[in-house]
Amino acid sequence: xxxxxxxxxxxxxxxxxxxxxxxxxxxxxxxxxxxxxxxxxxxxxxxxxxxxxxxxxxxxxxxxxxxxxxxxxxxxxxxxxxxxxxxxxxxxxxxxxxxxxxxxxxxxxxxxxxxxxxxxxxxxxxxxxxxxxxxxxxxxxxxxxxxxxxxxxxxxxxxxxxxxxxxxxxxxxxxxxxxxxxxxxxxxxxxxxxxxxxxxxxxxxxxxxxxxxxxxxxxxxxxxxxxxxxxxxxxxxxxxxxxxxxxxxxxxxxxxxxxxxxxxxxxxxxxxxxxxxxxxxxxxxxxxxxxxxxxxxxxxxxxxxxxxxxxxxxxxxxxxxxxxxxxxxxxxxxxxxxxxxxxxxxxxxxxxxxxxxxxxxxxxxxxxxxxxxxxxxxxxxxxxxxxxxxxxxxxxxxxxxxxxxxxxxxxxxxxxxxxxxxxxxxxxxxxxxxxxxxxxxxxxx
Numbered sequence: 001x002x003x004x005x006x007x008x009x010x011x012x013x014x015x016x017x018x019x020x021x022x023x024x025x026x027x028x029x030x031x032x033x034x035x036x037x038x039x040x041x042x043x044x045x046x047x048x049x050x051x052x053x054x055x056x057x058x059x060x061x062x063x064x065x066x067x068x069x070x071x072x073x074x075x076x077x078x079x080x081x082x083x084x085x086x087x088x089x090x091x092x093x094x095x096x097x098x099x100x101x102x103x104x105x106x107x108x109x110x111x112x113x114x115x116x117x118x119x120x121x122x123x124x125x126x127x128x129x130x131x132x133x134x135x136x137x138x139x140x141x142x143x144x145x146x147x148x149x150x151x152x153x154x155x156x157x158x159x160x161x162x163x164x165x166x167x168x169x170x171x172x173x174x175x176x177x178x179x180x181x182x183x184x185x186x187x188x189x190x191x192x193x194x195x196x197x198x199x200x201x202x203x204x205x206x207x208x209x210x211x212x213x214x215x216x217x218x219x220x221x222x223x224x225x226x227x228x229x230x231x232x233x234x235x236x237x238x239x240x241x242x243x244x245x246x247x248x249x250x251x252x253x254x255x256x257x258x259x260x261x262x263x264x265x266x267x268x269x270x271x272x273x274x275x276x277x278x279x280x281x282x283x284x285x286x287x288x289x290x291x292x293x294x295x296x297x298x299x300x301x302x303x304x305x306x307x308x309x310x311x312x313x314x315x316x317x318x319x320x321x322x323x324x325x326x327x328x329x330x331x332x333x334x335x336x337x338x339x340x341x342x343x344x345x346x347x348x349x350x351x352x353x354x355x356x357x358x359x360x361x362x363x364x365x366x367x368x369x370x371x372x373x374x375x376x377x378x379x380x381x382x383x384x385x386x387x388x389x390x391x392x393x394x395x396x397x398x399x400x401x402x403x404x405x406x407x408x409x410x411x412x413x414x415x416x417x418x419x420x421x422x423x424x425x426x427x428x429x430x431x432x433x434x435x436x437x438x439x440x441x442x443x444x445x
């Protein structure tokens with residue numbers, strides 16, 4: 001049974017039960033009202049008969065469907081014995097095991113008349129009312145069924161639309177949305193679905209773009225390696241020249257694979273970072289020392305400029321990894337004779353270079369995967385296109401952020417900001433965060 005039919009059945013059943021209960025209560029109330037009216041009518045008839053009496057004595061009349069009929073002894077004597085002996089009275093009594101209603105009235109000539117009728121209500125007396133009640137109940141039930149159908153369709157149509165839209169999303173159709181009507185819970189559900197569908201479409205587009213970029217970056221060095229391998233085989237180039245190019249392209253592939261593995265680790269739910277005091281000045285000095293040989297080979301000046309008390313709360317290994325990524329990126333772009341400065345202050349570490357810099361429109365997209373790589377690969381030396389994305393993921397995992405800026409003197413500056421804290425503050429709050437970049441959730445442990 002479909003949801004609409006179930007809702008319709010429940011609403012119709014409730015409506016029918018309500019109509020049946022209403023008719024039943026109405027029947028009871030009407031019967032009580034008719035019984036009260038019968039007694040009032042009996043009293044009025046007794047008043048009329050008493051006023052018309054011409055002879056003394058006590059007489060008993062039976063009231064039925066027509067005119068009152070005189071009751072003869074011995075039944076009249078039994079009725080007189082069962083009721084109050086004198087006066088204008090009315091009520092109910094029993095004779096021979098049968099209940100009856102009575103109304104006794106004194107006459108002007110010194111007698112008394114007593115009118116009686118059966119206490120039980122004959123079906124013929126209230127049948128017209130019962131038929132009217134049943135017809136009214138059936139009309140109400142029919143109206144309730146129609147309203148239940150309309151209400152069931154109104155309630156289940158958004159759910160049906162949502163189910164159909166869900167199937168379309170599951171089949172891979174992009175940009176699926178459901179219409180929103182009103183401000184109730186169903187409308188909130190529809191809005192949540194539309195938000196989810198939009199996010200899923202963006203995620204699919206991002207994944208498609210990512211796979212296209214990865215495919216391109218894998219294809220280029222592989223094509224070069226294969227071409228030079230065939231050239232060596234055909235003696236078109238010297239083995240030394242071919243091996244040099246193949247080694248260079250292999251290093252490029254290795255960097256790309258390493259970056260992909262880092263992103264994969266960041267995306268796992270079990271990826272953990274420490275949450276403890278970190279001396280950013282020491283990390284800046286360590287990162288500079290690590291890359292000094294490469295900087296000297298490129299004729300680039302690499303130095304650190306650190307303030308005292310440059311502490312933060314984070315993971316020393318992850319901060320070093322992020323700083324190293326930024327230095328490698330700067331070394332790749334800074335021309336010979338240029339400079340790179342790693343600056344550490346309380347809660348932040350920055351890498352500034354004198355390279356070609358960024359344009360204002362690059363700032364908002366600098367940490368997106370392959371954005372700067374795709375934009376500048378025909379103009380500048382580029383890496384795998386994933387280094388800055390890894391820096392952002394690491395910063396977020398440690399509860400911080402990262403920002404790209406354009407310094408006044410030219411070049412580019414990348415700033416990693418972390419929660420501030422020192423040894424004293426961090427001793428009591430040392431803990432580990434489990435991070436999933438896919439959901440943005442953190443769990444402290």
